[in-house]
Amino acid sequence: MKKLLHPVTITLFVVTLIFLLPFLLPHKEVKIFSDNELRERALSTNMKPTPTTYTKLLAVVDNPDNRMTPKKIALGKELYNEKLLSKDKTIACATCHLLDQGGDDNLPTAIGYYGRENPSALNSPTVLNSALAKAEFWDGRAKDVEEQAGGPIQAPFEMNMKPNEVVERLNKIPEYVTKFKEIFGSAISFENVRNVIGAYERTLLTHGAYDKFLEGDNSAISAKAKRGMALFLTKGCKGCHTGMSVGGQSIQKFPLRRYLADYIGMIFEPDLRIKESPFPFINEGGFLGQDNRLKFRVPILRNISKTAPYFHNGAVKELKEVVRIMSKYQLGNEFTPKQIDEVVEFLKTLDGELVEYEIK
Numbered sequence: 513m514k515k516l517l518h519p520v521t522i523t524l525f526v527v528t529l530i531f532l533l534p535f536l537l538p539h540k541e542v543k544i545f546s547d548n549e550l551r552e553r554a555l556s557t558n559m560k561p562t563p564t565t566y567t568k569l570l571a572v573v574d575n576p577d578n579r580m581t582p583k584k585i586a587l588g589k590e591l592y593n594e595k596l597l598s599k600d601k602t603i604a605c606a607t608c609h610l611l612d613q614g615g616d617d618n619l620p621t622a623i624g625y626y627g628r629e630n631p632s633a634l635n636s637p638t639v640l641n642s643a644l645a646k647a648e649f650w651d652g653r654a655k656d657v658e659e660q661a662g663g664p665i666q667a668p669f670e671m672n673m674k675p676n677e678v679v680e681r682l683n684k685i686p687e688y689v690t691k692f693k694e695i696f697g698s699a700i701s702f703e704n705v706r707n708v709i710g711a712y713e714r715t716l717l718t719h720g721a722y723d724k725f726l727e728g729d730n731s732a733i734s735a736k737a738k739r740g741m742a743l744f745l746t747k748g749c750k751g752c753h754t755g756m757s758v759g760g761q762s763i764q765k766f767p768l769r770r771y772l773a774d775y776i777g778m779i780f781e782p783d784l785r786i787k788e789s790p791f792p793f794i795n796e797g798g799f800l801g802q803d804n805r806l807k808f809r810v811p812i813l814r815n816i817s818k819t820a821p822y823f824h825n826g827a828v829k830e831l832k833e834v835v836r837i838m839s840k841y842q843l844g845n846e847f848t849p850k851q852i853d854e855v856v857e858f859l860k861t862l863d864g865e866l867v868e869y870e871i872k
Contacts (some may be wrong), residue, residue: 515781561723614818615640620826623668633797645760658710675702718865740858767841
């Protein structure tokens with residue numbers, strides 16, 4: 513009788529085969545779409561262009577519990593830039609959400625009152641197009657931009673104010689007292705401070721090349737970007753990054769997959785922070801998402817090229833690396849360098865300028 517292979521040899525053979533399988537199987541070619549087919553595919557999955565008129569904006573983002581009005585929006589803009597809302601009078605909402613720089617602060621970790629860092633090393637998500645999302649913050653704990661607006665004002669490591677302190681300060685300024693009375697028919701309240709800021713943030717939508725393509729301009733984006741868009745739509749990216757905002761519509765687990773190579777690499781990795789991280793990068797701050805279950809609000813991809821560094825703790829600096837990580841750990845199909853370049857080219861078309869709505 514022939515001697516059977518040693519169990520260890522068999523195990524090593526199987527492990528090697530599993531590791532090599534993705535490289536041995538032929539890659540399925542991505543379907544080539546015509547411009548109209550590509551556009552219709554996106555539109556059919558609710559990936560629509562942002563509105564460019566105030567009437568259409570209201571139809572998309574108005575809140576029945578906090579109706580948008582010109583005066584409410586104007587006051588919200590004032591308070592968005594008002595440093596009196598912070599304890600030391602040096603920070604406003606606009607400090608961490610720069611509208612001309614992608615709607616965030618481009619820092620790995622948000623910096624607040626007296627230079628304090630976010631204790632979980634979280635960075636600032638973009639405020640641009642955030643009104644289109646179904647939840648706010650990295651863990652999705654706020655239902656809308658109105659609720660979100662009150663969080664940073666009260667956080668001790670951000671603006672460090674109590675609601676009664678906010679009201680007390682604003683009551684000392686007659687112009688604010690008059691405006692709140694005119695808009696709400698009542699005295700200043702913290703709830704209505706949140707409401708006016710939220711109403712203003714609902715106008716912060718951007719429109720760019722991607723929107724123009726969806727509206728019928730075939731020349732708005734390049735052939736390379738169109739190939740990237742086809743990958744995005746057919747390889748699974750749009751499953752989570754969907755809607756007008758191209759993200760922000762759901763809470764998803766990240767990462768979905770781990771690989772044997774990750775565990776082997778962890779054995780030899782000298783940095784214990786990587787060994788202990790459930791992510792394919794250092795988890796500075798130890799944040800584990802909603803209820804510590806590795807669940808995160810799906811990031812909004814509009815203006816993504818302007819909002820580096822990436823992920824909840826800003827651990828990744830390059831957009832190409834983000835695409836590689838997501839294709840490998842979420843889709844289970846790591847993109848080739850060529851595919852990554854094409855997807856990044858598409859993501860750049862999601863950049864846009866703030867729409868100047870004629871509010872009336």
